Every structure is written in C-alpha cells, then in structure tokens.
Amino acid sequence: MKIDGTPFRSIWVDETDHWSVRIIDQTKLPWAVDLVRLTTMEEMAHAIKAMLVRGAPLIGASAAYGVALAMRADASDANLAQALAVLGATRPTAINLRWALARMQALLQKLSPNARLAAAYAEAAQICDDDVATNEAIGKHGLPLITARAQNGRRVNVLTHCNAGWIATVDWGTALAPIYMAHDAGIDVHVWVEETRPRNQGASLTAWELGKHGVKHTVIADNAGGHMMQRGDVDLVIVGTDRVTRTGDVANKIGTYLKALAARDNGVPFWVALPSSTIDWTISDGLTEIPIEERAATEVTTMTGRALDGSIATIRIVPKDSPAANPAFDVTPARLVSGLITERGLCDANEAALTGMFSDLA
Ligand code: MRU
Numbered sequence: 001m002k003i004d005g006t007p008f009r010s011i012w013v014d015e016t017d018h019w020s021v022r023i024i025d026q027t028k029l030p031w032a033v034d035l036v037r038l039t040t041m042e043e044m045a046h047a048i049k050a051m052l053v054r055g056a057p058l059i060g061a062s063a064a065y066g067v068a069l070a071m072r073a074d075a076s077d078a079n080l081a082q083a084l085a086v087l088g089a090t091r092p093t094a095i096n097l098r099w100a101l102a103r104m105q106a107l108l109q110k111l112s113p114n115a116r117l118a119a120a121y122a123e124a125a126q127i128c129d130d131d132v133a134t135n136e137a138i139g140k141h142g143l144p145l146i147t148a149r150a151q152n153g154r155r156v157n158v159l160t161h162c163n164a165g166w167i168a169t170v171d172w173g174t175a176l177a178p179i180y181m182a183h184d185a186g187i188d189v190h191v192w193v194e195e196t197r198p199r200n201q202g203a204s205l206t207a208w209e210l211g212k213h214g215v216k217h218t219v220i221a222d223n224a225g226g227h228m229m230q231r232g233d234v235d236l237v238i239v240g241t242d243r244v245t246r247t248g249d250v251a252n253k254i255g256t257y258l259k260a261l262a263a264r265d266n267g268v269p270f271w272v273a274l275p276s277s278t279i280d281w282t283i284s285d286g287l288t289e290i291p292i293e294e295r296a297a298t299e300v301t302t303m304t305g306r307a308l309d310g311s312i313a314t315i316r317i318v319p320k321d322s323p324a325a326n327p328a329f330d331v332t333p334a335r336l337v338s339g340l341i342t343e344r345g346l347c348d349a350n351e352a353a354l355t356g357m358f359s360d361l362a
Contacts, residue, residue: 001166001173001180003033003212010058010167011065011128013121019072021065025052026167030208031306041070041083048090048097051199055168056242056278057131060096063087064124067104071120075113080105092291093251093329094242099277100127128170134275135172137343142178142238142273143185145341149235150187157235159192159225162253163205164240164273174273175238176206178341183215191217192234194225196253198299198326222255226262236269238341244272244279246362248334248349249286254327260336272332272349273341279354281362286331293328300324 001008014020014037021044025034036052038044044066047053053062070083084101091097107123108116149156164175172180182189191210196202203219210217220228228234237259243251250256250272263270283289301318318324337349347357355362 001171001209001213009128009132009171011053011061011170013065013125019121021062021069023047023053023062024167026054026205027052029167030204031312038065039069040073041066041086044069045086045090048087054201055163056094056096056240057135057169057174057275058167059091059094060100060277061124061128061131061170063090063097064100064104064120064127067101067108068117068120068124071108071117075116077109077113080108080116091293093293094278095280096242096275096277103127131170131275132172134277134343135166135169135174135177138174138273138275138341139172139177139181141343141345142271142341143181145236145238145269145271145346146178146182146187146189147185150182150189153188155188155190156182157190157192157233159194159228159234159237159259159268160206161194161202161222161225161237161239161256161259162196163201163209164238165206165209167205167209168240173209174240174275174341176210177273178238179210179215180213183213189215191215192225192228193217193219194222194255194259195219196255197222200303201253225259226266229262229266229268234263234266234268236271237263238271238273241272241274241278242329243286243290244274244340244349244354245283245286245289245334246279246281246354247284247286247351248337248340248354249290250332250334250337250349251286251290251292251329252332254330257330257332257336260332263338264336269338270332270336271338271341275343276358276361279358279361284351286333290329290331292330295326295328297324297326300326 165173
C-alpha cells in the first residue's frame with residue numbers, strides 16, 4: 001500500500017547493503033514514519049517484543065528475517081537453535097510466529113552451515129511474498145461481503161478492532177484487505193475504527209493507514225461499538241486474528257469478544273479474516289489452549305500522544321498506587337463468528353468446514 005503516494009511494504013531488505021532489514025517502527029506511528037534498520041537477530045527479537053513490528057503475519061515474517069540475520073552472524077547448528085529459541089519466545093499468542101520459525105527450521109536444518117545464509121534470506125523473502133499474495137486473495141474473497149451491502153450506491157459501514165491492516169502484515173492486511181479493495185473499486189465504504197486500548201492500535205495505526213489510502217473512517221472509543229450496532233450504524237464487523245483453533249475459536253486483540261457479543265445481539269455479521277498460517281491445527285479449545293499474552297501494566301496506566309506543544313508525551317492516567325492488569329488478547333468462541341475469510345474462500349467457523357477447506361494442512 002502507499003504512504004503519501006509511495007508504495008511500501010512493512011518489512012524489506014535494505015536496498016543499499018542487501019542484507020540488513022528495514023521496518024517501519026510502529027511505536028512511532030502516527031507521529032513519525034521512522035524506517036529502522038535492523039542488523040542482528042537480537043535487534044529483531046527486540047523489535048518484535050517491544051512491538052516496533054506487530055500483527056500476527058508481520059511477526060512471522062519478521063522472525064523469518066531474524067533467523068536470516070542470525071545465519072549471517074553464525075550459521076552453526078547451535079546458533080540456529082539459539083535463534084529459533086530466542087525469536088520463538090518473543091510473543092506467545094500469534095501462532096504465525098511459530099509457523100514461520102518452523103518453516104525456517106525445516107529448511108535450514110537439512111542444509112550444511114555454508115548453504116544456510118542464502119537459503120534463509122530466500123525463504124524469508126518467500127514468506128513475505130506469500131503473505132502478500134495470501135492477503136490479496138483474502139481481500140478478493142472478502143470483497144463480496146461489502147459489495148453485497150452497497151446496492152444503489154448505499155454507504156457500507158464496517159467496524160473493525162485493533163489493526164489488521166497492511167502494516168500488521170507484509171502488505172494489504174487481512175481484515176482491511178477487502179476494505180481497500182472496495183474503496184479502490186469505488187464503493188462508498190466507511191470504517192468505524194475502535195481505538196483499541198491500551199495500546200491504541202486502532203486510533204494510532206488503523207486510522208493512520210486508512211487515512212493515508214484515502215478510506216473514509218471514524219475513530220470511536222472501544223465502548224461505543226455496541227451502541228453503534230444498536231443504532232443500525234454497523235453493516236458488518238471484520239477483524240483479524242492471532243490464532244484460530246481447528247474448531248474455529250478466534251483469539252484476537254483484547255475487546256474483540258465483547259464486539260462479537262454485541263454483534264450477535266444486534267444481528268450484525270461478525271467476520272474474521274485470516275491466512276491459513278494463523279490456524280493452530282493442534283488445538284480445539286481456544287479458551288483453555290490459547291496462551292494469552294500478559295503485557296506490562298504501564299500500557300494500561302499510561303497513554304502516549306502528541307502534546308499541544310508538538311512534543312510526544314507519555315502521561316499517567318491511573319492513580320499512582322492502583323495496580324493494573326493487561327491481558328492483550330481474548331478468545332471469541334466459534335459460535336459467535338459468522339464466518340472466516342481465508343485465502344481459499346469464505347469458510348464456516350467450525351472443524352468440519354476448516355478441515356474440509358484445508359484438508360492438506362489439517
Ligand atoms: O498486539 P498486536 O498489535 O500484535 O495485536 C494484533 C492483532 O490483534 C491483530 O488483530 C491480529 O494480529 C491480526 S493482524 C492481521
């Protein structure tokens with residue numbers, strides 16, 4: 001997608017040295033587009049953990065390049081194992097991390113050390129290209145959900161939570177891919193962007209990328225989503241996900257579950273967009289089997305923004321002595337999900353439909 005007319009991916013190999021890895025530091029958005037250069041596996045691990053890069057598919061792609069950087073330093077068996085362990089421990093919920101590392105491991109462990117460096121870069125690049133193609137397919141399969149509601153030039157209002165746009169992937173996004181395609185096709189699509197406390201991925205990232213692409217959107221407080229649905233102002237909900245069980249339970253950013261409940265109560269379709277790399281075929285019960293990341297309490301007790309004097313400021317919003325808890329994801333049971341938008345098509349959120357559509361993976 002484009003930033004001020006210039007096409008970007010969210011991660012790429014530096015055009016000058018052809019080995020270091022460039023990312024957009026997402027902790028700086030929307031205030032600055034800071035293109036950070038990463039040169040070691042440790043720097044990549046930090047970028048994932050501190051959320052300079054985030055979003056399930058991008059976490060996977062970043063980890064793959066982290067392995068490539070590790071192979072540049074030392075392509076021995078011991079260093080490969082160390083890189084897989086360090087990168088694998090960065091974030092627990094998004095299964096794409098484990099998927100990408102398994103793909104790197106499967107390839108590299110059967111090669112001799114002197115063949116690993118070139119192979120690692122090539123595989124990381126392939127993971128990125130595959131992600132772009134996958135998300136484009138998700139967009140095409142999801143597009144009819146929007147066009148079907150746009151009869152006679154009617155505006156279609158989509159509500160989304162967190163950021164499942166192009167900067168959460170390598171390009172296109174998952175939940176936002178059908179929206180970008182609808183917009184590009186001239187459909188009057190408008191997005192209700194939930195701010196997504198505590199880290200505000202909606203307010204900071206989704207609003208930024210939709211704005212840069214010219215898509216109509218309005219930021220709302222997380223708590224406003226149900227009210228909008230009751231008023232008939234939401235035609236459908238589309239969210240991304242960090243892990244889907246083989247039975248169709250969906251882990252996504254904290255607060256997603258409440259929107260699924262509100263959507264069900266108001267008869268609003270609740271769709272989840274995902275690449276098949278987000279499906280964890282080894283588990284069936286999302287509530288008990290998906291690890292939920294617990295992040296720092298300071299993400300809840302503080303907020304960061306641009307002060308009126310133009311500086312970036314972090315302020316405390318909770319009394320000094322009040323403890324805070326910060327579960328970063330929740331699980332929406334499959335029964336609340338209208339359907340899944342995958343790269344192979346629309347799929348019911350249940351085991352029979354998922355294993356039928358992905359019989360080669362399940
Ligand atoms: O903590 P984050 O910002 O990495 O969480 C991201 C999400 O929850 C996204 O909705 C999910 O990864 C899907 S991204 C296409």
